[in-house]
Amino acid sequence: MISDSIQPPDIWHSNGVKYFVSFNEFYQPIKKGGHILVRFIGDVAKTERFCPIREINWCHVNAQLKVDIIKLIRSVRQYRHYLKKALFKPTLKTKDQIYQAAPSGYPRDSWIHLVDYWYSEKGNKFAERGNEARSAQNHVHTTGSTSYANIRADLEEKNGREPSILEIFKHTHQRKDGTFVKDTITKDFLVNIQTQLLLALFFTKSRVQIENEAFNKLMYGDDVPKRPLGYGYGVKQSDVYGVHGILRKERFYGDGDGDNNALALQRMEKVVADLKDENKGLVKDHEELKTKFDESNFLMKKMTSQFGQILDVLGTGKAPVGFLDIAKKVLHTSNSEVFDFVSGSHPSK
Known part of the structure; x- marks a missing residue:
């Protein structure tokens, strides 16, 4: 060598x-x-x-x-x-x-x-x-000609794990003395991210996941970037946030130690099949929830209409004898229908 x-x-x-x-x-x-x-x-x-x-x-x-x-x-x-x-x-x-x-x-x-x-x-x-x-640049990197790809590789080798986007961003935008480039918002940006991290301490996610989510939320808002920051040249939107990104995170592309391509393909096919089954289940759940919502909406409208009619009669001061007893029975019936619906026994309309 x-x-x-x-x-x-x-x-x-x-x-x-x-x-x-x-x-x-x-x-x-x-x-x-x-x-x-x-x-x-x-x-x-x-x-x-x-x-x-x-x-x-x-x-x-x-x-x-x-x-x-x-x-x-x-x-x-x-x-x-x-x-x-x-x-x-x-x-x-x-x-x-x-x-x-x-x-x-x-x-x-x-x-x-x-x-x-x-x-x-x-x-x-x-x-x-x-x-x-x-x-117009709000953030300026301080790494010179060293590529982001090399920085990612060095951090992974040093820490024994894949670095988060936040770690890479701090490493590439902070000088050796801990300061930042003048007239940039990098320092305030990192302070805001630290606040987001404190709010997410009790979530059952890995540190890298939490840092990545906090970084993406503050850097991009609700948009998915066309050129993800912190990955260097050649990395596209789909490589990080699309199907390729998901498969890479799940290690379906192999770890570089001779992973068999046919086996990797079988694993990907299984994932796709599982996702299709999961999607079918979600569609079914959505239809059931929509049906329940429609029925609940019908019952609430019915009960509100009956209650309004009762108030109108009482407001005239000319309610017939026994009207309150009849109104009580009507509301009790409607209330029973709502109770049956909530407990799982759907009423008939």
């Missing part, structure tokens, strides 16, 4: 050396091998023959070039952002001076094409949108 730092040039000239890359349950690269892979892909994105910077829209890139690049096109955008931040200084340099500052390894015409885009109305419009989106 190589213990020294491995840089992208080492991989380009590895002469057949193979690097082992681990992936988590979301198929994200983790550990040292994953870090090497991500950095190498980033280096691929900086290579002109694979990712020409003159192409402003990724859809315009040659289809074969896309096949040659692993699906992390964010690296292309991030590198263009790096070039813009480092070399595009319109307030300090003229356009011609910026033209002359082309990065090494790139044709000058490609660089000029990119600079012209940054100067264009469309380029400025997208830049303004990006600045607005950045300023």
